[in-house]
Amino acid sequence: MKLFLTSFVEPDIYQKTLYPFEYEGHIDHLLIASEDIKARIKQLATVLHYDYKGKRPVLLCTLKGACPFYVHLMDALQEFRQGYEMEFVRASSYEGTCTTGKVRLSALDPESLRNKHVLVIEDILDTGTTLSRLIPCLKECCPASIEVVALLDKRLEQKKKKCSAKYIGFSVPDDFVIGYGIDYNQRYRDLKDICVISEAGIAFDSSNLPM
Numbered sequence: 001m002k003l004f005l006t007s008f009v010e011p012d013i014y015q016k017t018l019y020p021f022e023y024e025g026h027i028d029h030l031l032i033a034s035e036d037i038k039a040r041i042k043q044l045a046t047v048l049h050y051d052y053k054g055k056r057p058v059l060l061c062t063l064k065g066a067c068p069f070y071v072h073l074m075d076a077l078q079e080f081r082q083g084y085e086m087e088f089v090r091a092s093s094y095e096g097t098c099t100t101g102k103v104r105l106s107a108l109d110p111e112s113l114r115n116k117h118v119l120v121i122e123d124i125l126d127t128g129t130t131l132s133r134l135i136p137c138l139k140e141c142c143p144a145s146i147e148v149v150a151l152l153d154k155r156l157e158q159k160k161k162k163c164s165a166k167y168i169g170f171s172v173p174d175d176f177v178i179g180y181g182i183d184y185n186q187r188y189r190d191l192k193d194i195c196v197i198s199e200a201g202i203a204f205d206s207s208n209l210p211m
């Protein structure tokens, strides 16, 4: 089944969001409210259930950013009585050997993907560099199939994208987004909505945050 449901999001359609007090001034504007994220995830789950009915895909969560998306997607799949397996991966570039284009995968048992239908659950697809390195590594684990489910896909010129996702939640403008698990220097994962960071947020010194 083809996914024709990509929602195009324009900025400034919402005025306010809730956030921890210490982030005052760090948000430029709210981009996608949590209710809209959850509604969209239900639509994604509908399509995934259609495509994977009778199968038990491995939902592979890319840590840490995709965690909230992962949890809500599993909730939505359970409503359809869609079975799945859970795996987690953390991808980081090999230190000093970036030129090899390889990533180090941790928290993943390669045997868990063998002959399985794998759905890589990603928070945000920007240039596709991360995925273009991750997917070949995952293919070495001999899965039956691999597809990518990305909550956000940044609107870039297509030629700047090294990789694309079959299932996409929202197509968003090319701004730096935070919240709903997505960070800037490990901050802002704890926002319930997806927002665009302000210049003050970018300039903020993390050591000023409470412990």
Ligand code: IMP
Binding pocket: 065, 123, 124, 125, 126, 127, 128, 129, 130, 131, 175, 176, 177, 178, 182, 183, 184
């Ligand atoms: P890509 O490799 O260019 O596709 O970027 C993907 C990764 O970069 C994401 O998984 C994020 O970790 C990070 N990233 C890209 N754009 C943003 C953003 O707007 N906010 C936060 N992280 C981002």
Ligand code: MG
Binding pocket: 062, 065, 066, 122, 123, 124
């Ligand atoms: Mg990610």
